[in-house]
Amino acid sequence: MLWLVDTPKLLTFPCAYPIKVMMRAEPAVRARVDEVLARHAEAAAIADATERPSAQGNFRSVTYTIHARDEQHIAALFADLKNVDGVLVVL
16 A cells, blocks of 8 residues: 655745855856846845855856745756856756
8 A cells, every 4th residue: 555645845935045056167157157146036146155166276166045935946047057058066
């Protein structure tokens, strides 16, 4: 017999949601990522982003914290970020 159990939601929306973007260390890539964020999030997400360069300086990781409305909001942002040339990983 198969029992159906309600699984608890991991997030309660709306919520603050951090997104880390690993990209090539080129100013144009960061500008394109910021443009995508501007379409999906408030300006504070870009202004308050934290950035770390890689040891060799070839890559950077930028962490943005957005005010996520729902799961679809996060999924749409991830999809758009993954399509930016120069973005390697979105977490």
